[in-house]
Amino acid sequence: MTSISGSGVPQFTRDGLLRGARRTVPIGTAVAVYGTVFGALAAQAGLSSVEAVLMSGFVFAGAAQFIALELWGTPVPIFALALTALVVNLRHLLMGATLAGWLRGLPPRRLAASAAVLSDESWALTTQAQRSGERDRGFLIGSGSVLFVCWVGSTAVGALAGGIIEDPRAFGLDFAFTAVFLVLLLGFWRGRGDALPWLSGAAVAIAVESAVGGPWYIVAGGLTGSILGVWRDRRRS
Amino acid sequence: MIGAEASALAAIAAMAIVTYATRLGGLVLMPRLPSRPWLETWIGYVPGCVLAAIVAPALLKAGLPGLAAGALAIVLARRTSNLLVPLAAAVAVVWLLRSLT
Numbered sequence: 001m002t003s004i005s006g007s008g009v010p011q012f013t014r015d016g017l018l019r020g021a022r023r024t025v026p027i028g029t030a031v032a033v034y035g036t037v038f039g040a041l042a043a044q045a046g047l048s049s050v051e052a053v054l055m056s057g058f059v060f061a062g063a064a065q066f067i068a069l070e071l072w073g074t075p076v077p078i079f080a081l082a083l084t085a086l087v088v089n090l091r092h093l094l095m096g097a098t099l100a101g102w103l104r105g106l107p108p109r110r111l112a113a114s115a116a117v118l119s120d121e122s123w124a125l126t127t128q129a130q131r132s133g134e135r136d137r138g139f140l141i142g143s144g145s146v147l148f149v150c151w152v153g154s155t156a157v158g159a160l161a162g163g164i165i166e167d168p169r170a171f172g173l174d175f176a177f178t179a180v181f182l183v184l185l186l187g188f189w190r191g192r193g194d195a196l197p198w199l200s201g202a203a204v205a206i207a208v209e210s211a212v213g214g215p216w217y218i219v220a221g222g223l224t225g226s227i228l229g230v231w232r233d234r235r236r237s
Numbered sequence: 238m239i240g241a242e243a244s245a246l247a248a249i250a251a252m253a254i255v256t257y258a259t260r261l262g263g264l265v266l267m268p269r270l271p272s273r274p275w276l277e278t279w280i281g282y283v284p285g286c287v288l289a290a291i292v293a294p295a296l297l298k299a300g301l302p303g304l305a306a307g308a309l310a311i312v313l314a315r316r317t318s319n320l321l322v323p324l325a326a327a328v329a330v331v332w333l334l335r336s337l338t
Contacts, residue, residue: 030319030320030321033321047245048240048241048242048245050240050241051241051242051245051246051249054241054246054249055249055252058249058250058252058253059249059252059253059256060256061256063284063288064252064256067291068248068252070291070295075244076242076244076245076247076248077248078244078247078248078251079251081248081251081252082248082251082252082254082255085251085252085255085256086255086256086258086259087283087287088284088287089255089256089259089260090259090280090283090284091259091280091283091284092256092259092260092262092263093259093262093263093266093267093280094263094267094277094280094281095263096259096260096261096262096263096264096265096267097263097264097267097268099263099264100263100264100265100267100268101268103264104268111261111264111265112261114264115257115260115261115263115264115265116257116260118260118263118264171328171332172302172306172328172329172330172331172332172333172335173328175299175302175303175306175327175328175331176324176327176328177295178292178295178296178299178303178307178327179306179307179310179323179324179327179328180324181288181291181292181295182292182296182307182310182311182314182323182327183310183314183320183323183324184288185285185288185289185292186310186311186314186315187314187320188284188285188288189285190281190285194282194285197282197285197286198285198286198289199289201285201286201287201289201290201293202289202290202292202293203293204290205289205290205291205293205294206293206294206297209294210294217290217294218287218290218291219290220290221286221287221289221290221293222283222286222287222290223286224286225282225285225286225289225290226279226282226283226286226287227279229278229279229282229286230275230278230279230282233278234275234278
């Protein structure tokens with residue numbers, strides 16, 4: 001594939017889309033396993049199969065969706081769910097900011113589509129590809145599309161199967177959720193500087209959860225820990 | 238359960254809108270904002286702190302099997318890049334310890 005680069009219009013081709021898609025298949029397989037667990041846990045949390053699939057399709061954000069199941073109840077806490085999704089997904093701002101320069105000049109529709117499939121995984125793979133010389137902006141959409149299909153499809157499978165498993169507790173499956181978060185959490189470890197914010201966030205969450213209950217412990221712990229981290233870093237510098 | 242409830246659809250729509258805003262916002266707005274070092278620092282801390290706030294109470298509630306599984310998951314996650322290994326091991330440990338007691 002040859003093309004003129006540096007001419008103002010960023011390269012965006014079918015080949016780029018396909019490269020992104022192909023590169024993402026292994027990760028997509030792992031995502032499909034999480035997606036099945038999500039679908040099954042969603043059924044357990046009281047979401048219908050249709051609701052679970054719609055959530056995966058329109059929200060398309062694993063961490064935020066697993067947390068939403070923790071908060072889900074009757075009546076559905078709409079505001080708490082939206083606020084938590086916002087807080088959990090703020091990291092997209094940073095991820096988007098790192099790719100913004102590379103995607104500059106893309107037609108609005110393609111930029112909007114790129115944003116729609118921007119996830120932890122597609123961002124990481126695209127950043128890696130970009131660093132090893134990828135110039136085609138279709139890569140991100142190709143990668144994200146594979147993840148989208150894997151995530152939504154496996155949610156449907158899990159949601160339909162989830163009703164069959166009578167007591168997921170007996171198989172430890174309810175713990176899959178906590179384990180997913182623990183593993184995601186470990187992936188965010190940058191060094192010892194994270195210890196104080198994380199531990200204080202965890203402590204506040206435990207305290208708020210046992211004292212007040214309800215969904216707010218996540219926001220309380222997340223805000224306390226992150227603000228403490230900023231405060232500590234500013235005092236140091 | 239089949240079908241969808243209005244309040245559930247409203248919650249899903251609200252989550253979808255704020256989530257898409259963070260995705261598009263990063264691509265469109267972030268480059269135009271004057272850079273604020275504290276804001277970047279804060280956003281850097283947010284995911285870990287939010288996840289820690291979710292995990293800590295859940296681990297405590299899961300009791301001894303949960304803490305054992307958590308410790309094993311941490312050890313395994315450091316040794317392998319395949320996230321499915323610590324996940325599967327943690328679930329297996331909880332299942333095993335629960336069926337023993």
